[in-house]
Amino acid sequence: MTEIFDVAVIGGGAAGLSGAVVLGRSRRSVVVIDAGSPRNAPAEGVHGFLSRDGIGPRELVEIGRTEVERYGGVVVPGTAVAARRTDGPFEVRLDDGRSIEARRLLVTTGLADELxxxxxxxxxxxxxxxxxxxxxxxxxxxxxxxxxxxxxxxxxxxxxxxxxxxxxxxxxxxxxxxxxxxxxxxxxxxxxxxxxxxxxxxxxxxxxxxxxxxxxxxxxxxxxxxxVPRMVANSGVLAGLGLSPAPHPMGFGESIAADPTGLTEAPGVWVAGNAADLTAQVVSSASGGAAAGAAINADLIAEDTRLALKVLSRDYWDERYGSGKRGTGDKPNPQVAAAAADLPAGTALDVGSGTGTDSIWLASRGWKVTGVDLSDVALERAARRAAEAGVDVTWHQADLADWEPGAAEFDLVSAQYIHLPRPVREALHRRLAASVRPGGTLLIVGHHPADLEQPVRYPRLPHLMFTGEEIASVLDPAEWDVTVSAPERSVEHDGHKLTLTDAVMRAVRRPT
Ligand SMILES: Cc1cc2nc3c(=O)[nH]c(=O)nc-3n(C[C@H](O)[C@H](O)[C@H](O)COP(=O)(O)OP(=O)(O)OC[C@H]3O[C@@H](n4cnc5c(N)ncnc54)[C@H](O)[C@@H]3O)c2cc1C
Incomplete structure (x- = not known):
């Protein structure tokens, strides 16, 4: 499977399904991998579960699976045989050779009764x-x-x-x-x-x-x-994460140690149900799964908050451009090339110009270009590259969150893949629109929310993504002729062939 899930739940009994429902209802993408053998399967009914007393063990699981799926969760029948942490997400391998990636793991594999x-x-x-x-x-x-x-x-x-x-x-x-x-x-x-x-x-x-x-x-x-069987947590899948079961203090068997939310000693890995608590019944296993699900959601929120802050900081972009990996190509963004092909050279504003590829390309075609970016490191590289290409570009360092370009100054204003929180983004787009001359073009391109379905490694922050229609909504239809589209492009990404979607809004300001 190519999707990177927020959470992979290993084991779809009461604990795992309950955790998955909590996560699904929190709009987390969640996959439940389940071998389909709940511990109580030999019993005729589940007792002591308020409102479910006497229900068949497999019927309970079926209901739970339906509830998980109702909130967008995916149930994958199969056995997880190994899990490991990669540089990014966890990778879980199944016995049939498939692998699944997820940002967090909830391990709810139950226990084995040694009779x-x-x-x-x-x-x-x-x-x-x-x-x-x-x-x-x-x-x-x-x-x-x-x-x-x-x-x-x-x-x-x-x-x-x-x-x-x-x-x-x-x-x-x-x-x-x-x-x-x-x-x-x-x-x-x-x-x-x-x-x-x-x-x-x-x-x-x-x-x-x-x-x-x-x-x-x-x-x-x-x-x-x-x-009284000896009860041993099913923990083989945890070995690759450095976790092994520890003896129960009363001699019941062996379980995986965790804090009250189910967090283990391995960061990002939670356990719940019988794997963590040998004496847990169905209702308490479901409760443990729910608590772990809530804790995982909170942990992901904390991580996303750190990430959301980070991607807005100058240090983050300086570091990315400083690493030399970013901004080395000399091909302009395709939408810029397409827009410029239809226009006579004039004045252009390249918003978030990075190492200057679009700016330099436009300047080499006769445009008088201003490139603006948050990162000094990017701008220094851009200036060097422009000098090497023998073109003049005006470079300007500014935080786009509050930067004000001159009014009605440019024939082409291009913002490629600038992702800011919605209110900040909308305010920027209004200012950019104001800087377009009558008759000029505003071109805004970004990562479409459809890309969240793909295993892309750039920060997965849905609130920063947008559609062309959302961008267009900030423009006054009386003043602009707007075209929106969502073209797809094929890319090779970490060994996967992916189809990504761009959100494109091209608008021409009507001459007054
Ligand atoms: C005979 C019997 C009768 C019981 N009756 C009751 C009762 O009446 N009331 C009550 O409250 N409790 C009862 N219990 C206890 C109950 O079974 C447990 O509390 C409950 O099943 C624990 O839920 P769980 O989700 O932690 O584990 P489980 O329900 O055991 O679910 C674990 C799931 O993980 C899957 N799994 C394991 N390893 C992997 C892997 N590597 N990859 C993918 N999937 C995996 C298993 O196939 C299983 O589907 C009974 C127990 C037994 C043995």
Whole structure:
């Protein structure tokens, strides 16, 4: 995919989809990459999610995907296998070879439940082998339940949790250490019997658990088995970003450390849901995703604000022109060449003249040109290039945000790709219009908002882009004959072949 998304969400369960909805509603471009296996898929229904109680896990995901798409989000089925930070955006690679670029990552890959290796456990998982009193405790209320222990502390805790739901709880010690004296007393106080011995298998009759068979051949009758799986965040995709899961303080497993908004130690990378919080349920995973989505939006706003300030500063342009990469060509902007071809040479104002390519080209065709730019560095280079070309151009350093050209002074006023915030831009365009002589031409060209759909690397600041119609709206139709267009041009950009669109407004001031 060629688009650079604001955010790539890896994992489209409750957490990821919820984050994507928040981001989509914030007009962020967002892609959700999802392998399609929510952790609770084996369960019949989602419980404890206010207003959604009992909904099928896959139905919940389907609804979530529709909501993401409603706000312009894109859901890509597939598995992300690696992520890395490039000089610019993050790059996420999928198992089918595709790659996706995004400015921020929200990783909501959930976790893997490592189940005890006892025949019948994996087969019945999510049905009558259960782990969570809040998810499916109500469904086994008043039934005989056996807790299959691996970690004594967690199993004792779990036995007492399920004792709240049913009076018939048995503690099967299995591979765990024997309960401490204190734990044994607690279990005894609740009437929970402790049985030592390895559980060989979970017995099933007529598609329902009937008991747990021990090594000595005896069977403990029960209709549900409770396990506490070791829970490990699905984090393989984070390895390339230097993130790995850390042990949970209570021994539940391993999760990715993050601050309360989900921000990890890797700048620009957030986690939410079970990947960050092993005990999060569906509603809290959705909540974590929403919080992360809001935090990412705020972070992007902060970055865009820094960028918006930067592109207006003289230092930024001095640095860009100083690097020598910009403004080396000698071909004029095509719209300038086209306009000048139709006009006799006269006086021209090149607004934002940079290193002077358009100015020098016009001057070499007999125009008397004034070039104006914010950057001293650009103007010094322009002056050198004009001298080399043997032409005279008047160079002028000024901030276009408040610079006032002479009234009705020029036969051609050209502003190519000058991007300023709208009120400043409109005021500049009014001043430029006033500087055109009756009969003269005002030519304004810029990056069209359609380019935001393309993976262009120049600052992605939608509020600085404009259409020809928007530019034309500042002119008095009684005074101007206006033509607007949106021509496309093909460019090679960072290895991608792109079609970019220009916003062009050419207006001729009617003679008085
Ligand atoms: C059997 C069972 C029943 C449960 N019942 C309930 C219940 O009734 N109520 C409740 O609140 N909670 C329940 N839970 C807990 C619930 O499953 C989790 O809270 C919830 O799924 C966490 O949401 P999540 O978005 O973090 O992860 P998930 O829902 O697991 O979603 C993660 C998504 O990421 C995808 N993914 C993973 N790796 C990649 C990758 N590399 N690239 C692309 N996609 C990837 C997965 O395929 C999956 O679609 C249950 C859990 C289990 C195991």
């Amino acid at each position: 005890p290796d006892v025949p019948g456990v994996a087969e019945r998982w999510g049905r009558d082998v259960v782990h969570c009193p809040y998810c499916h405790g109500w469904e086994v209320r008043d039934q005989p339940v056996a807790v299959l222990a691996i970690n004594t502390d967690l199993a004792v805790h779990q036995a007492m949790m399920f004792r709240q739901l049913t009076p018939d709880v048995t503690f099967l010690q299995h591979t765990a250490a024997a309960p401490s004296e204190e734990q044994a007393a607690q279990l005894n106080a609740w009437g929970i019997e402790v049985i030592a011995g390895i559980v060989e298998s979970v017995e099933v009759a007529e598609d329902r658990i009937s008991g747990a068979r021990l090594g000595d051949g005896s069977v403990v009758a029960c209709s549900a088995v409770v396990v």
